[in-house]
Each structure stands twice: as structure tokens, then as C-alpha cells.
Amino acid sequence: MIIVMKAGAAKKDRDEVLRRIRELGYKPHVIHGATRDVIGAVGDERGKAVLQSLESLHGVENVLPILQPYKLASKEVKKESSLVRISDDVVIGGNRVIMMAGPCSVENEQQIIESAIAVKKAGAHVLRGGAFKPRTSPYSFQGLEEEGLKLLAKARELTGLPIVTEVINPETADLVADYADILQIGARNSQNFALLKKVGQIGKPVLLKRGMSMTIQEFLMSAEYIMSEGNQSVILCERGIRTFETATRNTLDLSAVPVLKEKTHLPVVIDPSHGTGNHHYVAPMCFAGVAAGADGLIVEVHPDPEHASSDGPQSLKPKKFEAMMAKLQLFVEAAGRSL
Ligand code: PEP
Ligand code: MN
Numbered sequence: 001m002i003i004v005m006k007a008g009a010a011k012k013d014r015d016e017v018l019r020r021i022r023e024l025g026y027k028p029h030v031i032h033g034a035t036r037d038v039i040g041a042v043g044d045e046r047g048k049a050v051l052q053s054l055e056s057l058h059g060v061e062n063v064l065p066i067l068q069p070y071k072l073a074s075k076e077v078k079k080e081s082s083l084v085r086i087s088d089d090v091v092i093g094g095n096r097v098i099m100m101a102g103p104c105s106v107e108n109e110q111q112i113i114e115s116a117i118a119v120k121k122a123g124a125h126v127l128r129g130g131a132f133k134p135r136t137s138p139y140s141f142q143g144l145e146e147e148g149l150k151l152l153a154k155a156r157e158l159t160g161l162p163i164v165t166e167v168i169n170p171e172t173a174d175l176v177a178d179y180a181d182i183l184q185i186g187a188r189n190s191q192n193f194a195l196l197k198k199v200g201q202i203g204k205p206v207l208l209k210r211g212m213s214m215t216i217q218e219f220l221m222s223a224e225y226i227m228s229e230g231n232q233s234v235i236l237c238e239r240g241i242r243t244f245e246t247a248t249r250n251t252l253d254l255s256a257v258p259v260l261k262e263k264t265h266l267p268v269v270i271d272p273s274h275g276t277g278n279h280h281y282v283a284p285m286c287f288a289g290v291a292a293g294a295d296g297l298i299v300e301v302h303p304d305p306e307h308a309s310s311d312g313p314q315s316l317k318p319k320k321f322e323a324m325m326a327k328l329q330l331f332v333e334a335a336g337r338s339l
Contacts, residue, residue: 256268
């Protein structure tokens with residue numbers, strides 16, 4: 001249920017509503033709107049009628065059911081787009097299209113520093129790089145783990161770029177959070193509910209990737225797991241889904257952008273690197289992602305893709321990335337946004 005407060009309702013009225021929600025055995029989540037606050041009361045669906053009684057409290061406008069199975073992620077709870085603040089100058093979900101770029105995996109100091117400098121020079125806002133890699137094969141490179149996180153922190157210190165890096169299990173989540181500005185949940189872990197709850201408790205911004213066989217509704221239910229733990233800073237990432245098509249690594253579902261924009265207030269980012277698996281297709285899909293309304297892009301860039309430890313075929317060389325960024329500027333402007 002959502003409890004809609006009157007515009008300008010007093011703090012003491014809101015606190016009383018929060019107290020009553022808790023007393024009834026529900027978990028309240030305050031969502032600050034432009035003109036009024038709404039409070040999500042999430043818990044056992046069977047007690048809806050009891051919550052309806054809150055309508056008589058001072059400062060309450062009305063009490064409404066949330067029709068979607070996802071609650072806090074739903075547009076029903078919050079009409080305006082959410083802004084996810086990463087640092088003083090990086091905010092995802094506003095007018096500016098945020099570019100996250102860097103190698104699939106952190107391989108060594110030279111590689112990550114060179115990548116960071118190159119993507120920064122080309123205009124990226126966030127550095128990506130995996131230290132814990134969830135590989136399809138147990139025999140593939142699994143990442144440098146904490147050593148990789150330290151190298152990412154070094155690259156951040158040098159360039160000022162915040163970092164997004166993957167967390168693969170609850171046991172190492174606190175360690176990753178000590179270094180990362182954004183915690184990435186990979187496609188293979190997008191329904192790892194223990195991990196989703198853990199990053200919800202940590203509270204740092206989360207980049208949640210869509211699972212390769214996930215419906216939009218399941219995707220939003222995964223976001224709900226994070227949000228129901230009290231973390232509203234969730235960024236959704238479409239990274240391609242599995243279809244019958246084999247010409248591309250995955251099928252990048254660009255229609256997910258307008259669909260998500262209709263259903264949720266959370267920002268949406270497109271990953272054309274994993275979405276296509278081929279560096280030739282990355283630029284056109286970046287342009288199309290912006291045209292579709294994406295709030296950001298995440299792209300793999302490697303100084304030497306031929307010798308990359310992972311995802312070389314889909315990684316752009318720095319020069320190509322720079323050229324793409326210049327052209328992207330035109331699409332961003334045409335969409336009425338900035339880069
Ligand atoms: C990655 O970002 O390198 C990655 C493993 O992505 P995904 O989880 O989308 O496959
Ligand atoms: Mn990758």
C-alpha cells in the first residue's frame with residue numbers, strides 16, 4: 001500500500017504514520033517527491049484493509065493499493081525519475097547521459113591505468129572493470145580479486161573517475177564495497193536473492209543487470225529485493241537477452257528502455273558490449289540506446305583487445321571509443337540531453 005501525505009504535511013504527522021505502519025507489522029519506506037512525501041508500506045499482502053485505516057490520520061491525503069507486484073520500484077509509488085548520486089559530479093537519471101567505460105577485467109596496473117586515462121580523455125564519467133569475474137567456464141580467468149580492486153582505486157585516484165565493479169557473492173560484498181562507488185550485479189547473479197539483499201543492506205548504488213532469460217517483471221522484482229532492504233539507489237542495465245539468434249552474442253532488447261521508463265522511476269542504462277558481443281556493433285547500439293531514452297551506457301574498452309583476458313572481441317580500442325564519443329554527442333543533443 002502507499003500512504004500519500006498531504007502537500008506540506010508536518011514531520012510529526014509523517015512520523016506518526018511511520019510509527020503506526022511499524023506497529024501494524026509493516027516496513028515503511030519514505031519516498032520524497034517534489035511536492036509531497038509518499039510512504040510505501042511493504043509486507044504481508046493480506047493485511048491491506050488494516051493499512052487502509054491510516055487514511056484517518058492527520059496529514060494523510062489517501063491510502064492506495066500498489067497494483068504491481070514490485071512496489072518501491074513502481075511508478076505508482078513515485079512518478080518522477082529517480083536520480084542516483086554517484087559522486088559530486090556524477091548523477092544518473094538526470095538530463096546528462098552517463099558513460100561508463102573500461103575493460104571487462106582488470107588485468108594489471110598498466111592495463112587499467114592506461115584504460116582509465118584513455119576513457120577519461122574521451123569523456124567517460126565512470127570507470128568500469130571487473131575484479132571478481134563470474135565466468136561461464138571454471139577454467140577461464142576469474143579476476144585479480146582484491147588486487148584488482150586496489151588497482152581500480154589507484155586508477156580512480158589518478159583520474160577522479162568513480163568506479164563500477166562486480167560483486168559476485170555475499171561473502172565478498174563488503175570487501176568490494178570498500179573500494180567501489182557502484183556495485184555491479186551481473187546477469188548471472190540477477191536472481192541471487194541473498195546477494196541482492198546484501199547489496200540492499202550495504203546501501204551503495206547498485207548497477208543491476210538484467211538476467212539473460214529474465215522478463216521485465218522479474219527484473220523489477222530483483223530491483224525490489226534491493227530496495228526493500230532500504231537501498232533506493234538502483235540503476236537498471238539492459239545487457240541483452242537470450243533468443244534463437246546467434247549472429248550476435250545476445251539480443252539487445254532496446255524496447256526494454258521505454259517499457260521500463262513506463263513502469264519504473266529507476267534510471268536505465270544500456271550495455272551494448274555484452275548485448276552484441278562484437279565491437280563493430282557497439283557504436284550503433286550506443287546511438288540507438290540514447291535515442292530510446294537510456295540514462296547511460298556501459299561500454300567495454302581495452303588498450304589491446306586481441307590479448308584481453310576476457311571479452312576482447314566486444315571491446316573497443318581507445319581510438320575507436322574516442323571517435324564514437326564524438327559522434328554520440330550528436331545523438332545526445334538530438335535527444336535533448338547532454339553528455
Ligand atoms: C561484465 O560486465 O563484464 C559482465 C560479466 O556482464 P554480464 O553480467 O552482463 O554478462
Ligand atoms: Mn565483460
